[in-house]
Amino acid sequence: MLAPARLGPDERAEAWRALQDDADIDVLVVGGGVTGAGVALDAATRGLKVVLVEQRDFGSGTSSRSSKLFHGGLRYLEQLNFSLVREALRERELMLTLLAPHLVKPVSFLYPLKHRFWERPYVTAGLTLYDTMGGKSSLPRHQQLSRRKALRMAPGLRKDALAGALRYYDAQADDARHTMMLARTAATYGASVLASAKVTGFVHAGERVVGATVEDVESGESATLSAKVVINCTGVWTDDIQKLAGGRGQFNVRASKGVHIVVPRDRLNSETGMILRTEKSVLFVIPWGTHWIIGTTDTEWDLDRAHPAASRADIDYILEHINTVLTTPLTHDDIEGVYAGLRPLLAGESEATSNLSREHAVARPQPGLISIAGGKYTTYRVMAADAVDAARADLSAHVPDSVTDHIPLVGAEGYQALTNQVELIARNRDLPPWRITHLLDRYGALMQEVLTLADDDPSLLEPLPGAEEYLKVEIVYAASHEGALHLDDLLSRRTRISIEAHDRGVDCADDAAALVAPVLGWDERRVEDEVAAYRARVAAERESQAEGDDLAANADRLAAPDIRARAVGRALD
Known part of the structure; x- marks a missing residue:
């Protein structure tokens, strides 16, 4: 090895x-x-x-702003793109079982049915294909649910939002x-x-x-x-x-913007994810630890590609569609995080990006x-x-x-054995078992390497103030072993604090920067610059998400300095 x-x-x-x-x-x-x-x-x-x-x-x-799914793509079946779905399902199985079982995990979705007669056999036929066309699968096959059983599984759904449902399985991962x-x-x-x-x-x-x-x-x-x-x-x-x-x-290549919102887990009462049809595409409700990710949009984007901005119109679109099925509607105040990404689509002459x-x-x-x-x-x-x-x-x-x-990804070998030792490792490190599971699902077998950093400094096993789901040692490890060079790398991609914390990482920025300063050779001035640039980015994103259209949102987002550009005194393209 x-x-x-x-x-x-x-x-x-x-x-x-x-x-x-x-x-x-x-x-x-x-x-x-x-x-x-x-x-x-x-x-x-x-x-x-x-x-x-x-x-x-x-x-x-x-690659850090997707729906965070490894999936065949149910809607491509409806487009009769069987080869793409088959290929994706085979890749999903490889990830789950051999290449990245520490990073790629099963996730279930509820598919609500609105029409009493024709829709169930139609969706059942599609899901039967979905279950089988990729070959042997480690995931359970889909299940038929009455309305009563579906509501028991997802009490947060309105009774009039479905006549019944099916439950099927896919996979998810932290894309970054x-x-x-x-x-x-x-x-x-x-x-x-x-x-x-x-x-x-x-x-x-x-x-x-x-x-x-x-x-x-x-x-x-x-x-x-x-x-x-x-x-x-x-x-x-x-x-x-x-x-x-x-x-x-x-x-x-044309860019299609996809926007997602993140809300606390308790805002939507369900034990499973959901997939909802919209007039343009589908909307996913995806379990994400102690949160839900809800999205996505699909609109053409021809503005700044490095920092695509979500507008209030994008967020309203998501809220409007998810609230048609919820007993307790979500509001803007419920939103912890928002992110926008660009899909690189092969361009035709005049098709909408969703096609x-x-x-x-x-x-x-x-x-x-x-x-x-x-x-x-x-x-x-x-x-x-x-x-x-x-x-x-x-x-x-x-x-x-x-x-x-x-070729398994680093951290895959030995992962299954360590999952059987969670209680033992937790006792040895004086950490709760959920912390060890959290680390295993982020690092796999490399968790031992992460924890070793705390051998000489036990304080690194304390939670990061302001983002207590993460340990201080994870921040240090991101800089020492995972290529993070800036505070934004740490809070936006090595961890997902920027979309999971209601303050979007502002409260933990000082502590995170201080932790990695010795590793990255930052002096006091550099620490201040990194924190100021991160806070400016968060402020610019919040302002852009209050704008009514893409043009205004883009202008607000670009007001924040690019910390990588500042390192050499000029902007990146």
């Missing part, structure tokens, strides 16, 4: 130094979302020398943590992964792309890398990278450059394998086939 790679500040500095001297890279991956991290792992486990660069933080774009663990797994197998590293230009030999110029966003330094092939995994920035490379891509394809496409717009776009989070591993397969044209003909269907 390989020792998990450590993504601390020292390792990042060494990786950057090595980058400046390395002239023998096989694959340069641009983009550190789930697809880019998946490509890095796929290529590294085929024996290729890989560098991944991400201009912000791992998963900071779409999964993406980061995927990048860390790639590093464990030899890939060099660098956050805050931005591609500013490409190197050409005639029409062929043979490398790129990369800027360290933290220091302003630049390095020119030679690579046999560059794989563009930048999602909604796909077209920008293609233009930067001097060519015109073979497909265009654009969720399938992915791979293109080789010019020699030495591969672009991959579209797809859905669940099928990232297949997308990655397809991208590296396409790169064979610029690599050796003897590149092996993908093996990532046999």
